[in-house]
Amino acid sequence: MLTFGAALARRCLRQGVAGPSTGRCPGASARRCMHDSADARAGQTPRVRFAPSPTGALHLGGLRTALFNYLFARQSGGRWLLRIEDTDRSRLVEGSQESLLRVLALCGLTPDESPSAPGDCGPYVQSERLSLYAAACEQLIRDGHAYRDFQPEAATLAEKEAERKTKKKTPRPNRDAIVPDEEEAQRLIAEGRPFVVRFRVPRKPTTIQDMVYGSITMPKSHADDPVLVKSDGWPTYHLANVVDDHAMRITHVLRGEEWLPSLPLHLALYEALRCPPPAFAHLPLLMNKDGSKLSKRSGGHVNAQDYLAEGYEPEALLNFVALMGCNWHGREGDNEVMSLSEMVDGFSIANVSHARAKLHLDKLRFLNRQHMARKLERGGEAAAELLSRARQALAGRWPEAKELMTQSRVEQIVRAVMGRPDTVNEIADTASFLFEAPDWSTSEAAKLRGDPETYTPVLHTALDLVEVASEAQARDELWLTTALEDFALRLEAANGWQAGQGKQRVMRQIRHALTARSRGPSIGTVLVLMGPALARERLHAALDHFASEASTAALPEQ
Structure with missing residues (x-):
């Protein structure tokens, strides 16, 4: 059963009337909007939009698109709109709209106009703008740029499945042969025959101008005429997107590179609706490190x-x-x-x-x-x-x-x-x-401990230092570090080591006792963080572990 909104759109398409006002330019006003001249936009404040579909979590590429639109608007003194494109009803995911709004808010990307902060171009959710698309579709049919296709959808799907299996294109009937005249169309509609509305794609090469890619010439299209309105009465992306961008006075469209092949179709729709198109900038795709397309299938996070x-x-x-x-x-x-x-x-x-x-x-x-x-x-x-x-x-x-x-x-x-x-x-x-005792038995810890001859005296020196330090000194990283370095210099001189070896050995062995990790904050910082009580506990435990290892190693083999 069709929803009220879908049924309303179907009635508008069949009867040639616009439904109740749900957009800025319903009915005759919508048609006037479609006829605005390019001069009407000259000198207009830049207006850009981010138009996600609530079909899942916000992709990294979508976040970048939102960001670049935001940056463009803020730098140019323009306005940034958020529009929810929810016309593909079969792919809607519950909670995804709230999720993407939450991510944008966390990132500080606050739109100037949105469903929650509407301006004068609302509503900002496409499912609430059906009468606007109906009016545009009526105009396209009336002007000969679109037509109703009553061919059974099942047959079309069967043809596509056959094409997939045989890898051969099934010849489609000439579109003029399948388009009934208005009298026949009304008779079929009265019988309840389902139909889609298709756009008559101009069969000619198209040269497009893109703010990122420059001038690109696309060859003439040999694809089937695209569907503008599905048999359930809902508009497709192509129609709704073009109608909304014009009605919302969008001056620049910054979107992903994947939409570049659709640009000739969108420009043809603007021309058929007698609308000045916005400027376009298509942003490059995001790829995995190996050059493959960034997607969930490739593993890792994409959202x-x-x-x-x-x-x-x-x-x-x-x-x-x-x-x-x-x-x-x-x-x-x-x-x-x-x-x-x-x-x-x-x-x-x-x-x-x-x-x-x-x-x-x-x-x-x-x-x-x-x-x-x-x-x-x-x-x-x-x-x-x-x-x-x-x-x-x-x-x-x-x-x-x-x-x-x-x-x-x-x-x-x-x-x-x-x-x-x-x-x-x-x-x-x-x-x-x-928060947890070190594991002194790992290979990393054994390597860090170094010379067993100096291990015990170094740890006893550290214990003495902790014992004699005043409360203030125990919180003073510089004092603790200086005291340990002084001891290291004396040890270095007593053993005839090269300059710097004493400090390196002392700090490594104390680090072994306190953390059993080769990397981390400085020893002075570690001692301050631990405090005297925990530091003493760790040093004693490390000495006990070392003594136990030495005793085990000294036992005769059985």
């Missing part, structure tokens, strides 16, 4: 929300997609790490490349570390929000220590490990040495 869920900063994700397919060199500072405001200042559509961009996740990890550090250094709400998520990650990993994770304690930990974890979620792994 923005997956990266955000892993702990990547929204600012870093925006920065990442901004670098793909766009040259930012030459801007002030010439730095790859950019805030949204810095992107606005440095963006130019002229710098968008038509070379397809590859996904290098090492770059994303680098950018994320930089943006986390920026937030922490700048303080304010952004730093507080970062620390809040870090606390959640730490408490989620070690719930027994949750009560000890005060804001100041979390900030101390985050500042100490900053630059090592790639994401806020990884802070819990990087700081795990504070």
Whole structure:
């Protein structure tokens, strides 16, 4: 059974009338909109749009399209619209519209006009604009640019299946042979015969101008006339997209490269509707590192929300997609790490490349570390929000220590490990040495321990240092580091080692005892983070483990 909206659209198409007002230009007003001249748009404030379909999560390519539209609007003093294109009813995914709106909000991409913040071109959801498409379709039929096709859809599907199996194109009847006159069409409609509305594609080469790809000449089309309105009464993307872009006074369309082959059709629709077309800029596709198309089938994440869920900063994700397919060199500072405001200042559509961009996740990890550090250094709400998520990650990993994770304690930990974890979620792994005992039996730990002759005296020296340090000195990284370096110099001189070897050995052996990891914060920082009690506990445990190993090694073989 058709929905009310679909039935309304069918009635409008059959009877040649527009339905109730659901758009800016319903009925006769819609037809007047279609007849606007190009002069009416001269000097108009730039208007761009992001028009996703709620058929799944927001793809990285979609996020970049939204970002570039936002940047273009902000830099040109224009307006950025968000329109939901939900006419493909079979592919709608529940919750996907809310999900993509949430991602845009997290990334700070706030549209000037949208379903929740309407302007004078609403509604901003296509399923609420059916009368507008009906009026446009009526005009196309009346002017001879479109026709009703009553051929059974099942037969068409059977032909396509046969073509797929035989790899041979089934000759389609001449379109003039299948188009009934108006009297016959009305008789078939009265009988309840289903039909689609097709566009008469001009059979001629088309030269198009694109802001990214330049001038391109497309050969004349030999494909079937495309469907504008399906048999269920819903418009296809091509009709709804062109009608809405004109009715919403869109001046520039920035969209993915995959729509470039459809541009001749869209320009032909603009011409048939007597509408001035907007300027077009097609953005290069995003590819995997190996050059294959970025998709779920290739493995890894392709959706923005997956990266955000892993702990990547929204600012870093925006920065990442901004670098793909766009040259930012030459801007002030010439730095790859950019805030949204810095992107606005440095963006130019002229710098968008038509070379397809590859996904290098090492770059994303680098950018994320930089943006986390920026937030922490700048303080304010952004730093507080970062620390809040870090606390959640730490408490989620070690719930027994949750009560000890005060804001100041979390900030101390985050500042100490900053630059090592790639994401806020990884802070819990990087700081795990504070919450779990080291494993001194690993090959990494054995290599780190080094010379067994100096291990025990080095650890006893560290214990003495922790014991004699005052409360203030135990919190002073510089004092602790200087004291250990002084001991290292004495050890170096006593053993006749080369300059610097003493410090290297001492710090490595204390790191072995405290963390059993070859990498991490400086030893002075580790001692401050642990505090005297935990440091003593670790040093004693490491000495006991070393003694146990030595005893086992000394036992005679059985």
